[in-house]
Amino acid sequence: MTRRTRDQEIDESSISIGEPEDAAAGKTAVAVTMKRALEQMGPTRTAKTLLKLNQTDGFDCQGCAWPDPSPDHRHTAEFCENGAKAVVDEATKETIDRRFFAEHPVAELADHTDYWLNKQGRLLEPMVLRPGGTHYEPISWDDAYATIARHLNRLASPDQAIFYTSGKTSNEAAFAYQLFARAFGTNNLPDCSNMCHESTSVGLAEVIGIGKGSVSLDDVHHAELIMIMGQNPGTNHPRMLSALEQAKRNGARIIAVNPLKEAGLIRFKNPQTPRGMVGPGTELADLYLQIRINGDLALLQGIAARLLEWGAVDESFIDQHTVGFQEYADHLAALDWDEVLATTGLTMAEIDEAAGMFRDSGASVTCWAMGITQHRNAVATVKEIVNLALLQGNIGKPGAGVCPVRGHSNVQGDRTMGIWERVPAHFLDGVRDEFGFEPPREHGFDSVASIKALRDGDARVFIGMGGNFVSAAPDTSVTEEAMRGADLTVHVSTKLNRSHVVHGEEALILPALGRSERDQTGGTDQRVSVEDSMSAVHTSRGPLPPASPHLRSEVDIVCSIAEATLGDRAPSIPWSDFRSDYTTIRHSIARVVPGCAAYDEKASQPGGFVLPHPPRDSRTFPTEADRAIFSVSPIDVVQVPEGRLLLQTMRSHDQFNTTIYGLDDRYRGISGGRRVLLMHPDDITAYGFEDGDYVDITSEWDGVERQVPKFRIVAYDQPRGCVAAYYPETNPLVPLDSTAEGSNQPTSKSVIVRLERATAEETGVRHASDAGRVTPNGRGDENKRHVQPHLLS
Numbered sequence: 066m067t068r069r070t071r072d073q074e075i076d077e078s079s080i081s082i083g084e085p086e087d088a089a090a091g092k093t094a095v096a097v098t099m100k101r102a103l104e105q106m107g108p109t110r111t112a113k114t115l116l117k118l119n120q121t122d123g124f125d126c127q128g129c130a131w132p133d134p135s136p137d138h139r140h141t142a143e144f145c146e147n148g149a150k151a152v153v154d155e156a157t158k159e160t161i162d163r164r165f166f167a168e169h170p171v172a173e174l175a176d177h178t179d180y181w182l183n184k185q186g187r188l189l190e191p192m193v194l195r196p197g198g199t200h201y202e203p204i205s206w207d208d209a210y211a212t213i214a215r216h217l218n219r220l221a222s223p224d225q226a227i228f229y230t231s232g233k234t235s236n237e238a239a240f241a242y243q244l245f246a247r248a249f250g251t252n253n254l255p256d257c258s259n260m261c262h263e264s265t266s267v268g269l270a271e272v273i274g275i276g277k278g279s280v281s282l283d284d285v286h287h288a289e290l291i292m293i294m295g296q297n298p299g300t301n302h303p304r305m306l307s308a309l310e311q312a313k314r315n316g317a318r319i320i321a322v323n324p325l326k327e328a329g330l331i332r333f334k335n336p337q338t339p340r341g342m343v344g345p346g347t348e349l350a351d352l353y354l355q356i357r358i359n360g361d362l363a364l365l366q367g368i369a370a371r372l373l374e375w376g377a378v379d380e381s382f383i384d385q386h387t388v389g390f391q392e393y394a395d396h397l398a399a400l401d402w403d404e405v406l407a408t409t410g411l412t413m414a415e416i417d418e419a420a421g422m423f424r425d426s427g428a429s430v431t432c433w434a435m436g437i438t439q440h441r442n443a444v445a446t447v448k449e450i451v452n453l454a455l456l457q458g459n460i461g462k463p464g465a466g467v468c469p470v471r472g473h474s475n476v477q478g479d480r481t482m483g484i485w486e487r488v489p490a491h492f493l494d495g496v497r498d499e500f501g502f503e504p505p506r507e508h509g510f511d512s513v514a515s516i517k518a519l520r521d522g523d524a525r526v527f528i529g530m531g532g533n534f535v536s537a538a539p540d541t542s543v544t545e546e547a548m549r550g551a552d553l554t555v556h557v558s559t560k561l562n563r564s565h566v567v568h569g570e571e572a573l574i575l576p577a578l579g580r581s582e583r584d585q586t587g588g589t590d591q592r593v594s595v596e597d598s599m600s601a602v603h604t605s606r607g608p609l610p611p612a613s614p615h616l617r618s619e620v621d622i623v624c625s626i627a628e629a630t631l632g633d634r635a636p637s638i639p640w641s642d643f644r645s646d647y648t649t650i651r652h653s654i655a656r657v658v659p660g661c662a663a664y665d666e667k668a669s670q671p672g673g674f675v676l677p678h679p680p681r682d683s684r685t686f687p688t689e690a691d692r693a694i695f696s697v698s699p700i701d702v703v704q705v706p707e708g709r710l711l712l713q714t715m716r717s718h719d720q721f722n723t724t725i726y727g728l729d730d731r732y733r734g735i736s737g738g739r740r741v742l743l744m745h746p747d748d749i750t751a752y753g754f755e756d757g758d759y760v761d762i763t764s765e766w767d768g769v770e771r772q773v774p775k776f777r778i779v780a781y782d783q784p785r786g787c788v789a790a791y792y793p794e795t796n797p798l799v800p801l802d803s804t805a806e807g808s809n810q811p812t813s814k815s816v817i818v819r820l821e822r823a824t825a826e827e828t829g830v831r832h833a834s835d836a837g838r839v840t841p842n843g844r845g846d847e848n849k850r851h852v853q854p855h856l857l858s
C-alpha cells in the first residue's frame with residue numbers, strides 16, 4: 066500500500082478547524098499582508114514594492130488578471146492581500162544557491178511537497194541535471210542554450226518538442242516565444258489556459274465571435290444586476306470586491322451561484338474605508354444560490370424559461386443581432402422542470418427569485434470562473450450564459466455583458482500574442498508577412514495532448530515558460546511518468562517546484578527575472594506589457610534590484626535559445642534587436658497582432674489602451690452567421706452512481722495555483738493543513754463516518770481507479786452529494802481522458818469519488834505529490850476494509 070512523506074504527516078497532524086467566516090478582507094487582511102511582507106522582504110523592500118504595485122509608473126501585480134481602475138481612481142495602496150502575497154513570494158530575501166543543490170539530491174527533493182520546495186527561496190543561477198546525475202549542478206547560460214539547441218536540432222520532427230507557457234509571461238516574451246516555436250517548425254504551444262478558461266474561449270468564440278469577455282470595469286460599477294457563478298473572488302480576485310462594493314453603492318443587486326458559501330461573496334470589509342476596517346462592511350450577495358456541482362446550465366435555462374414566459378426579453382436586439390432564437394425558445398418551452406430542480410438542487414422559489422431579478426434589471430453582468438469551465442459540458446454552460454445575455458440584449462450596452470474572470474495576470478495577453486496551439490490562419494499570415502518564413506499550419510498539442518504525446522514517446526523535449534506543469538496538470542502519476550520519459554525538460558522559473566524534480570533524462574532550470582525586478586537587458590531599462598481580463602493593455606516596470614546578477618529576463622532567454630537553435634534559419638527575425646530593445650518587439654506586435662496598431666505608443670501611455678472587441682464596441686458579432694448565435698444544449702450532467710460523491714478541486718486562501726504560501730484557508734475556517742475533504746454533515750453520517758475521520762479518496766473512471774490517501778473529513782455546508790478538496794493535492798484523481806467536450810479542458814470540478822476509511826498501517830513507496838496509485842478497477846487493495854457507503858434517499 067502507501068507510505069506518506071514526512072511533509073504530509075506534518076500536514077495531517079496539524080490541521081485545526083474553526084468556523085467559516087462570513088465577510089472577506091477587513092483588518093485581518095491588512096495585518097496578514099504586512100506581517101508576511103515584513104517577515105520576508107524587510108521594511109525597505111516592502112515600501113519599495115507595495116507602493117509601486119498596480120501604479121501607472123510601477124509594475125503589474127503578478128497575481129490574478131483583475132483589471133486596475135483608471136489612473137485617476139487609483140489608491141496609494143492599489144492591491145489586495147493575495148496580490149501582496151504574490152509579490153512577497155517573488156521578492157522574498159530567501160534564496161537557494163548551488164550549495165543547496167549540492168546538499169540535496171534530486172531524489173530527496175522529489176519527496177517534498179510544492180509548499181516546501183517553494184519555501185526554499187528564489188533560484189539564482191542556471192542549473193543542469195546531467196543524464197544519470199543525482200544532483201543539479203551549475204551550468205553557464207551559453208552551455209544551457211547549447212544543450213537545448215542540441216536536443217531540439219536532433220529531433221526527427223519539430224513536432225516532437227513542446228513549448229508550454231504559464232500565464233505570467235509578458236506580451237513581449239510571449240510574442241518572441243511563439244515566434245521561436247513557429248520558426249522552429251511547430252504549433253505545439255500549450256498553455257495554462259488549456260486547463261483554465263479554454264471552455265470560455267471556445268464557447269464565446271463560437272457564439273459571439275470572440276473568445277474574450279465583453280465588459281469594462283465601468284460596466285461592473287454601473288450594472289444593475291451582477292450574477293457571479295463558479296467563482297470565489299474573495300480569495301482569487303480580491304479587488305473585484307471593491308468593484309462589487311461600488312456597484313452596490315450605485316444600486317446593483319448581486320446573485321451568487323456556488324455550492325459553497327464563500328465569505329467574499331457574502332460581505333466585504335473594504336480596508337480602504339473606515340466602515341470596512343471597523344464597521345460591518347458591505348453586504349454583497351442579495352441572493353445566494355447554493356447550487357449542486359455542475360447544475361449551472363440547468364439554472365440558466367430555468368431563469369431564461371421564466372423570462373420568456375414573462376415576455377421579459379429584448380425583441381429588437383434579438384431581431385437585429387441574433388440567429389437561432391426560435392429553436393432556443395422551443396427548447397425552453399419544453400424544459401423538464403423536474404430535471405432542472407434535481408440538477409440544480411434549488412427550489413422553484415429560488416429560481417423564480419433569480420429570474421425576477423433579471424427581469425427587473427435593465428443592465429446585467431454575468432461573471433464566471435473555474436466552477437463553470439472545469440466540467441464535461443463546460444462549453445455548453447458558457448454558451449448558455451451567452452443565451453441568457455442575448456435574451457435581454459445584455460451585450461454591447463453600458464452596465465451589461467459577459468465577464469469571464471481570468472486567472473493568471475497575463476494569461477489573456479499570452480493568447481493575444483499567439484500562444485495558442487490552434488491560432489487562426491490570419492495570425493500566421495501576419496507572422497509570415499512580417500518575418501518572411503512560412504509558419505506551420507497544422508494545429509499543435511494542447512496541455513492534455515502534450516501529456517499523451519510525452520507518455521507515448523511522440524514528444525521528446527518539454528520547455529516550460531514559467532508554470533509548474535507536473536503539479537498543475539491532471540492525472541499526476543500519468544503526467545509524472547510522461548515527463549520522466551522525455552529526453553530533455555527545461556523550466557524557465559523563479560522558484561523551485563515539482564516540475565524541476567520530476568524531470569526528463571536531462572533537465573535544465575533557467576532562473577528568470579520576476580515582474581517586481583528591474584530589467585536592464587541590453588544595458589537599458591526595459592518595460593514589458595500585459596493585458597488584463599477586460600482586454601486593457603498597459604506596461605509594467607519592476608522597481609527592485611534582481612535577486613541575483615545571473616538572472617535573465619524571459620525575453621533574453623527566449624531570444625538566446627532561438628539564436629542558438631535556429632542559427633541561420635529564419636534570418637529575418639532580429640533576435641538580437643529584440644533582446645537589446647523590447648520596443649523592437651512591440652513594433653512587430655503592432656504589425657502582426659490584430660488590434661495592436663501603434664502598440665508601443667498606446668501601451669505606454671498612462672493607463673494603456675483597450676483592445677477592440679466588436680460585440681462590446683458595436684454589437685457586431687464576427688461569427689459564422691455574422692450575428693450572435695443562440696445555441697441549444699441538453700441538460701446532460703455527470704451521473705453519480707449510488708454511494709459515490711462528486712468532488713470539486715479548488716484553491717485555498719493561501720496559495721497561488723501550485724505555489725502554496727501557507728497551510729491556512731482563513732475564510733473557510735481551516736488552518737494548519739491542506740489534506741482535508743469538505744463534506745455535508747448529513748453525508749458524513751450517511752456514509753458511516755464522523756467529522757474528523759481520515760479517509761482515502763478513490764476516483765473511478767473508465768475502469769481505472771486512482772487514489773490519494775488520508776484526507777481529514779471536515780463537516781461543511783454544501784449540497785448533499787458534493788464534496789470539495791484542494792488542488793493540486795487531489796490532481797492524481799483527475800483522469801487524463803476526462804475532459805470538457807469541445808475544449809479538451811480537464812474536468813477538475815467534476816470527479817466521481819468514493820471514500821474508504823484510511824487504515825493506520827499504510828506502507829510502501831510514494832512521492833510527495835502522492836501521485837495516486839492507478840489500479841485497474843477492483844484489483845486495488847484486496848485487504849483494505851471497504852466501508853460500503855450508501856446514500857440516504
Ligand SMILES: Nc1nc2c(c(=O)[nH]1)N[C@H]1C(S)=C(S)[C@@H](COP(=O)(O)OP(=O)(O)OC[C@H]3O[C@@H](n4cnc5c(=O)[nH]c(N)nc54)[C@H](O)[C@@H]3O)O[C@H]1N2
Pocket residue numbers: 128129130147261294295296297298300301302322323324325327356357358359360361434435436437471472473713714715716717718720721722723814
Ligand atoms: N490568491 C489566488 N488568486 C488566484 C489564484 C490562486 O490560486 N490564488 N489562481 C488564479 C487562477 S489561474 C485562476 S483560473 C483563478 C481561479 O479562480 P476561481 O475560479 O475562483 O478558483 P477556484 O478555487 O477553482 O474556485 C472555483 C469556485 O467555484 C465553485 N464551484 C465549484 N464547482 C462549481 C459548480 O459546478 N458550479 C458553481 N456555480 N460553482 C462551482 C467553488 O466552490 C469555488 O468557489 O484565480 C486566479 N487568482
Ligand SMILES: Nc1nc2c(c(=O)[nH]1)N[C@H]1C(S)=C(S)[C@@H](COP(=O)(O)OP(=O)(O)OC[C@H]3O[C@@H](n4cnc5c(=O)[nH]c(N)nc54)[C@H](O)[C@@H]3O)O[C@H]1N2
Pocket residue numbers: 230231232233234257258260261262435439472473530531532533534536537538539557558559560561562577578579580619714715716721722723724792793795796799813
Ligand atoms: N485539479 C485542478 N487542477 C488545476 C486547476 C484546478 O482548479 N484544479 N486549475 C488549473 C488552472 S486554472 C491553471 S491556470 C493551472 C496553473 O498552471 P501553471 O501556470 O503551470 O502553474 P503555477 O502554479 O501558476 O506556476 C507556478 C510556477 O511558476 C513559476 N513562476 C512564477 N512567476 C514566474 C515568472 O515571473 N516567470 C517565470 N518564468 N516563472 C515564474 C514559479 O517557478 C512557480 O513555481 O493549473 C490548472 N490545474
Ligand code: SF4
Pocket residue numbers: 119126127128129130131143144145146147148149301302303304305
Ligand atoms: S486583485 Fe488580483 S491583480 Fe489585483 S492586487 Fe489582488 S491579486 Fe493582484
Ligand SMILES: [Mo]
Pocket residue numbers: 257260261262471472473
Ligand atoms: Mo487559471
